[in-house]
Amino acid sequence: MVEHRTVETNGIRLHVAEEGEGPLVVLLHGFPECWYSWRHQFAPLAAAGYHVVAPDQRGYARSDRPEAIDAYTILHLVGDVIGLIHALGEERAVVIGHDWGAPVAWHTALLRPDVVRGVAGLSVPPQPRGSVPPLRAMHERYNGQFYWNYFQTPGVADAELAADPRTTFRRTLYAASGDNPRNNPPAQPLVRPGRGFLDAAEDPKELPSWLDESDIDAFVAEYREAGFTGGLNWYRNLDRNWELTAAWEGAALRVPSLYVTGDRDLVYAFPGMDRLIPALPQLVPGIRPPMILPGCGHWTQQERPAEVNAALLDFIGSL
Template identity: 45%
Template structure:
């Protein structure tokens, strides 16, 4: 564990998933940190001590299906409604009534829906990398099937249980290294190269990943942490999040177009496809995030924002948290 986390506490708390593993540091108002794919609580290693030093109780969880949290059987156990319930259960298990929730990647979408569905629990929401886009439009699978022409979009590639697992699990460490590098500012392929978000007919995602180089933010020890967790758990729990997007679209029908009104923050990477592809969602924030306090695009930053640019992200987070009502 990094030296700055030596006084952090690991705990298991009850949740609808069974148990959620979390790491907490500090005392004060609760800030719940939710990671994305394919990561774990460890993606917040740079934020936990800084938030603790700023006077917050910082808590980073392993989302269900990841790390040391429970891994319920069945694909449908990873729908958004269940992940929101897990987050609320963590808050209450820690003896709190409310929290600020901050998420990255899938964690940003989980955080947004936690604020939308449980406003009495989540008083503010921070989104990293993936903008808030209200439920609406066609069924997600129909959108993804139309993307890429002769190539297959990675979300579609992830849909069939076992297919992506067969690519990833024989060499988890190597696959993760390539995936992280493909979406990092200093190692991502040039725009003239084949897009690593798509799969060629008969190919794999890894075919388009950079090889034999790690981004600056990812040390060998960091990669060992991530790889060790997925080598132990497998990837199905993590991939099942993608396999519920149509279910989420059905479950959230009553929230079509719904805004999130709590105080909010967005931080995106200037070189991140999540930011560029979803530019219209960012432009719609005056309507969809009327409580937006601040929105930032970090130049020359890729997808792994809080790990690529921890100093800037920590400053933006603590400034935003300090602006919130007590």
């Protein structure tokens, strides 16, 4: 049974959901999500003999939400994970992330390989540091219409997403799923001038089979007080992260690794992914061949829990 508590780490308080006993496995959610995104992973991993812990990351749901935008850099986020592992009384852990949680997991393994036994990323692969800041690159490529760029102005996307959280989650979860026919193949998420992030996402008449109204209720409840600003502040540090990680450019990620994605995931269609993903076994020592789930969209572990759980258990068991 999943239990909840608050853990102090890195100067803030994180809400965590946990189940099981044994070696520690940390699950890091993405945007706009929370601990609940891992609801299908707790019982199987705990039953296999692991202590499964999914925090609401900094800025999300029941965890602390610092006001300063620059309090959400990748170094803060990695610090939270390392501090959490130690606050739980452990020296090492397996770290698994989805969406934004994946870059946090990859960077935690890169910066602190002494603490990470193994690392897995869902949706977002480990990526070499680009030659120019990412926001500038996407602004130039998509004429300022890429959703990362739309998220930059404080208060704008925050207000749009918070106006009706139920509609936000229904539209966002369906729009990026493998069930949306527009994602075969996936298209780039652009925000047209004068429009909003949700304008291109329809509110489905029926939810996909992997998602029901009780799941929407859970996300809405977690965001009722928290809002979306904390998570959006992660995007507002993309260029700052590029500056802060300069010292690790070219550094090899050598921790045993696993990458899982769907062929209808919007990230799968990002510029350069068609070359990066097949090349991962050559670029990242110790990574398994990428696992590509046919027909799966962006919400990897929610859309395809059985296959993801089997892959995670096989990977963790091999460490």
